[in-house]
Amino acid sequence: MRTSDKGFNALGDPTRRAIFEKIRNRPLAVVEITKGLGVSRPAVSQHLKILREARLITVHQQGTKNFCQVDQQGIQAMKNYLDNFWDTALTAYKLVAEKKKR
Amino acid sequence: MRTSDKGFNALGDPTRRAIFEKIRNRPLAVVEITKGLGVSRPAVSQHLKILREARLITVHQQGTKNFCQVDQQGIQAMKNYLDNFWDTALTAYKLVAEKKKR
DNA sequence: TAATATGGTAAGTTTGCACTTACGGTAAGT
DNA sequence: ACTTACCGTAAGTGCAAACTTACCATATTA
Secondary structure, three states: OOHHHHHHHHHOOHHHHHHHHHOOOOOEEHHHHHOOOOOOHHHHHHHHHHHHHOOOEEEEEEOOEEEEEEOHHHHHHHHHHHHHHHHHHHHHHHHHHHHHHO | OOHHHHHHHHHOOHHHHHHHHHOOOOOEEHHHHHOOOOOOHHHHHHHHHHHHHOOOEEEEEEOOEEEEEEOHHHHHHHHHHHHHHHHHHHHHHHHHHHHHHO
């Protein structure tokens, strides 16, 4: 399974997107992430595991707190995946436009 | 709901990713897309609707066939979303590295 | 050492969603 | 006009996954 696949699967869930966006600016502990999310802390832990396996976040322990921050690896994998569709989509579009003219 | 949200939701499903990749190089009719996918044609139709609403594909009729091709709009929306995490993730990482030194 | 705070995991429940079959609708061919 | 091919939608089903509660482990503080 590709990293990008895990990435799209991870960000396919709205709660995980909310978590991802919450740690966008600065690393946050799990308790802080949970606040205002509307789900229990164990649920957050399970989501974090999926985000971690998709290389979208990294976790580093500091005392009893586990700080989560954005990981570039997963993001880059997803960007590369989307980039591969970029050129081909353009050429395909041009082909159709050509066809219509005739 | 943002276009990028719909995009991640759409590509979060493996069958929809398979469809998306199948029309990567050239537009395909629904029947052709269905071949070798392992799901029924109605299932494909339902997936196509979701991909269309996420601006990831466009559909144009030609006789009785409905040709599907990649749409740049949805892709661009997702790329923009990921780009917004790019810089901030870097600065956040630097902040943590600074903190560790002290 | 006792108490508190943080958080991961196990087990069970529920709900959303990906799938199916059945049907109708349109366009092209004979 | 009849048949065939292509396709979307409606309705119902089954399962994966997102949630819950309960429990345990670890690290800090008093």
